[in-house]
Amino acid sequence: MGKSSRDKRDVYYRFAKEGRFRARSAYKLMQIDEEFDLFTGISRVVDLCAAPGSWSQVVAQRLASEKDVTDRDVKIVAVDLQAMAPLQGVEQIQGDITKKETSEAIIEHLEGKFAHLVLCDGAPDVTGLPDFDEYIQAQLLLAAFNIATNVLSPGGTFLAKLFCGKDVMTLLSHLQRFFKQVIVAKPRTSRNSSIESFALCKTYCPLSQYMPNVNTTVLPVAGLSVPDHPPVPFKACGSEMGYDSDTNYPLQVCGNYEHRDWSGSG
Numbered sequence: 247m248g249k250s251s252r253d254k255r256d257v258y259y260r261f262a263k264e265g266r267f268r269a270r271s272a273y274k275l276m277q278i279d280e281e282f283d284l285f286t287g288i289s290r291v292v293d294l295c296a297a298p299g300s301w302s303q304v305v306a307q308r309l310a311s312e313k314d315v316t317d318r319d320v321k322i323v324a325v326d327l328q329a330m331a332p333l334q335g336v337e338q339i340q341g342d343i344t345k346k347e348t349s350e351a352i353i354e355h356l357e358g359k360f361a362h363l364v365l366c367d368g369a370p371d372v373t374g375l376p377d378f379d380e381y382i383q384a385q386l387l388l389a390a391f392n393i394a395t396n397v398l399s400p401g402g403t404f405l406a407k408l409f410c411g412k413d414v415m416t417l418l419s420h421l422q423r424f425f426k427q428v429i430v431a432k433p434r435t436s437r438n439s440s441i442e443s444f445a446l447c448k449t450y451c452p453l454s455q456y457m458p459n460v461n462t463t464v465l466p467v468a469g470l471s472v473p474d475h476p477p478v479p480f481k482a483c484g485s486e487m488g489y490d491s492d493t494n495y496p497l498q499v500c501g502n503y504e505h506r507d508w509s510g511s512g
């Protein structure tokens with residue numbers, strides 16, 4: 247590890263390893279869920295940019311604990327450019343979410359039914375050039391949004407990683423045209439020093455004349471018009487008494503910490 251690089255094995259990394267999650271990102275989804283109750287009454291979820299699979303693990307666990315959801319109703323479709331180790335109950339597609347074929351494959355996996363929740367934790371390989379990274383991130387969000395418009399049930403929820411850069415209001419106001427409520431959520435697991443947040447879009451209600459199309463067009467974010475739009479609330483998620491992801495904690499914080507390499511499914 248170079249001198250300047252941050253040690254990513256922070257307290258949430260250690261919790262993830264102890265809890266047998268594939269990545270610390272699991273805690274981001276769990277903290278947003280704690281605040282906004284993402285899973286009650288739902289059974290069909292698409293997890294975009296899912297590798298190595300910790301969000302899919304959380305989704306599978308949460309749906310399994312829902313009283314009114316039978317195994318028969320449950321459908322979890324996970325998509326990533328990279329191959330993922332198998333996960334029980336999760337159907338996987340290896341593909342690029344900006345490509346039409348991937349959207350078509352997702353629709354096929356859903357077997358003519360809608361999804362109730364579309365997630366996207368997609369992140370490009372950051373270059374360190376802020377404008378460029380934000381642009382690529384916005385394209386991923388728009389590609390995920392386009393897939394959501396093809397598969398989401400009316401009233402459904404879309405949650406996607408967002409870089410809070412200079413075009414963020416343009417993106418958010420675009421989302422506000424399609425969802426009744428748009429909130430920017432920042433889980434405690436997401437470092438304060440990072441521009442990462444999550445756009446939580448609730449109650450999908452497209453305009454009646456809107457026709458979803460699998461031909462994902464990469465939209466020029468800067469060219470989208472910014473109509474008058476209501477303010478977008480910002481919500482920090484996760485207990486204030488919880489751990490701070492920018493702080494180094496002693497190993498004992500996790501009890502008798504013992505590093506275990508993750509292997510196999512589950």
Ligand SMILES: C[S@@+](CC[C@H](N)C(=O)[O-])C[C@H]1O[C@@H](n2cnc3c(N)ncnc32)[C@H](O)[C@@H]1O
Pocket residue numbers: 268269271272294295296297298299300301302325326327328341342343344367368369370386
């Ligand atoms: C932060 S990781 C996701 C972590 C995941 N949510 C988890 O909990 O394990 C970001 C992922 O985005 C994927 N990704 C980036 N661009 C993509 C694209 N165009 N299509 C599909 N996946 C993409 C990367 O391959 C990477 O696995």
